[in-house]
Amino acid sequence: MPLMNRYRVAALILVLGGTLLLALIGKQHTLILANEAYEAAGTRLDAYETAVVKNPNPDEDDLEIYEGESDSLQVVGPFFTVHVEIPAAEGQGALSAAKKLYLGYADTITVNIPQMMHENNTRGE
Amino acid sequence: MSEINSTNAPVAGNSSEFSERLRFFCVRNAVPIIFLVFSAIAIPLSGFSAHHLIQEMLIRVARNSFLVLSLLVPIMAGMGLNFGMVLGAMAGQIGLIFITDWAIVGIPGMIVAAVLGTPIAVFLGYICGTVLNKAKGREMVTSYILGFFINGLYQLVVLYTMGNVIPIGNPLIKLSRGYGVRSAVDLIGIRGALDRLLDVQISGIHIPVATYIVIAVFCFIVVWFRKTKLGQDMRATGQDMAVASSAGVPVERTRVVAIIISTLLACYGQIIFLQNIGIMNTYNAHEQAGMFAIASLLVGGATVARAKITNVFLGVLLFHLMFVVSPNAGKTLMGQAQLGEYFRVCVSYGIIAVALVLHARRRNKERERARRDFRLERMRRGPKCR
Numbered sequence: 001m002p003l004m005n006r007y008r009v010a011a012l013i014l015v016l017g018g019t020l021l022l023a024l025i026g027k028q029h030t031l032i033l034a035n036e037a038y039e040a041a042g043t044r045l046d047a048y049e050t051a052v053v054k055n056p057n058p059d060e061d062d063l064e065i066y067e068g069e070s071d072s073l074q075v076v077g078p079f080f081t082v083h084v085e086i087p088a089a090e091g092q093g094a095l096s097a098a099k100k101l102y103l104g105y106a107d108t109i110t111v112n113i114p115q116m117m118h119e120n121n122t123r124g125e
Numbered sequence: 126m127s128e129i130n131s132t133n134a135p136v137a138g139n140s141s142e143f144s145e146r147l148r149f150f151c152v153r154n155a156v157p158i159i160f161l162v163f164s165a166i167a168i169p170l171s172g173f174s175a176h177h178l179i180q181e182m183l184i185r186v187a188r189n190s191f192l193v194l195s196l197l198v199p200i201m202a203g204m205g206l207n208f209g210m211v212l213g214a215m216a217g218q219i220g221l222i223f224i225t226d227w228a229i230v231g232i233p234g235m236i237v238a239a240v241l242g243t244p245i246a247v248f249l250g251y252i253c254g255t256v257l258n259k260a261k262g263r264e265m266v267t268s269y270i271l272g273f274f275i276n277g278l279y280q281l282v283v284l285y286t287m288g289n290v291i292p293i294g295n296p297l298i299k300l301s302r303g304y305g306v307r308s309a310v311d312l313i314g315i316r317g318a319l320d321r322l323l324d325v326q327i328s329g330i331h332i333p334v335a336t337y338i339v340i341a342v343f344c345f346i347v348v349w350f351r352k353t354k355l356g357q358d359m360r361a362t363g364q365d366m367a368v369a370s371s372a373g374v375p376v377e378r379t380r381v382v383a384i385i386i387s388t389l390l391a392c393y394g395q396i397i398f399l400q401n402i403g404i405m406n407t408y409n410a411h412e413q414a415g416m417f418a419i420a421s422l423l424v425g426g427a428t429v430a431r432a433k434i435t436n437v438f439l440g441v442l443l444f445h446l447m448f449v450v451s452p453n454a455g456k457t458l459m460g461q462a463q464l465g466e467y468f469r470v471c472v473s474y475g476i477i478a479v480a481l482v483l484h485a486r487r488r489n490k491e492r493e494r495a496r497r498d499f500r501l502e503r504m505r506r507g508p509k510c511r
Contacts, residue, residue, distance in 0.1 A: 022233040
């Protein structure tokens with residue numbers, strides 16, 4: 001292949017690769033946070049009375065998700081860290097957890113809060 | 126930026142040199158002078174403050190300059206005003222529809238839209254350039270009609286194939302019947318993305334510095350391009366196709382490349398335009414892009430055969446100044462804002478018609494002068510010299 005054609009092919013690959021990367025960086029995702037009971041492998045995890053999710057937008061309030069409800073966040077970029085706090089309740093101290101998510105090119109990602117808290121606690125043990 | 130064709134400049138060293146120069150200046154810049162006079166009358170009548178006008182002009186110049194700059198390349202190649210730039214605008218809009226569907230936001234979204242629109246703009250520009258090569262001497266009207274034809278194809282694609290053949294997942298941009306794109310698409314993801322990237326505030330006036338940097342870089346590219354081999358080929362083609370062809374310039378290919386470049390730049394210009402507006406009228410946004418850009422360039426003192434970067438900015442400023450002040454000036458004068466708008470349309474496009482007629486008249490006079498000079502030369506040489 002002549003040298004000029006090789007440069008052209010390389011430039012084309014660079015542009016296409018750069019476009020895919022920019023699409024990944026600029027992709028907006030809907031993160032659904034569900035405070036619902038979770039069952040898997042014979043284990044049942046109950047929903048929390050209240051779960052507070054930190055809002056990445058400093059101009060907006062944090063999300064308060066009550067038992068059995070869901071809420072959503074609009075986030076941009078391939079990575080996002082979800083910060084959840086469970087306020088102290090009867091017989092239970094305050095809990096907090098953070099989970100880094102790889103969002104990729106997905107439009108919607110669902111995070112179950114009880115499952116996330118369980119994974120975080122299990123990892124800590 | 127130097128002019129492509131200079132005509133009949135006054136000779137220095139004459140006692141009436143000043144009046145001659147003034148007459149020459151006024152004749153050559155008649156259109157911007159008339160617009161300046163109208164603006165000078167309309168601005169106080171409109172009642173707008175200087176702060177408001179300066180802010181509006183800064184936004185409008187940033188929004189529209191790139192589209193108008195895309196017209197310089199075909200003029201350089203002697204193809205007149207490229208009404209076919211609307212094809213590039215359509216390509217840009219298709220890119221924006223896709224990034225809105227895929228929810229790619231911000232500057233990355235704008236760049237992805239530009240990359241998606243690029244092959245479409247290159248293809249449409251190639252078609253336009255090839256057709257214009259078959260219609261030498263009638264490029265402007267041919268590109269105008271070609272724009273209508275491609276507009277029909279665009280509407281067919283967007284209204285019927287999108288959501289049908291071309292998958293569109295976002296229900297917010299699809300029509301309720303399940304296919305076809307809505308007539309208004311909210312570009313909330315990229316709204317102000319470039320303008321707000323580097324927003325400087327001086328005395329309460331917002332200046333979209335990033336947009337102006339992009340425009341400035343493009344202006345430098347245009348100046349550099351004129352010095353390249355391709356740029357020189359275009360200038361040679363624009364001055365005389367026969368002579369350029371004899372000199373080994375691939376005239377037909379050069380003309381096609383000029384139109385492709387113009388269409389591509391119109392694609393990017395339309396993306397910059399729509400990110401400022403924030404909402405895309407899917408079926409109408411591109412229609413006025415060509416007309417307003419060409420009107421702006423002519424108002425800036427450019428002609429069909431000659432255009433400079435200063436014509437672009439002066440034209441955008443004057444044309445859009447009339448846009449802003451005319452309705453209120455009309456309301457003050459005649460009691461109805463709509464009359465002011467009609468007045469603006471009448472004056473703006475009337476002056477453009479005069480500019481085009483003057484250009485045709487000037488061209489005919491030059492041809493006549495060339496024929497007369499040729500006949501005189503033959504008579505002077507006598508029958509022996511053939």
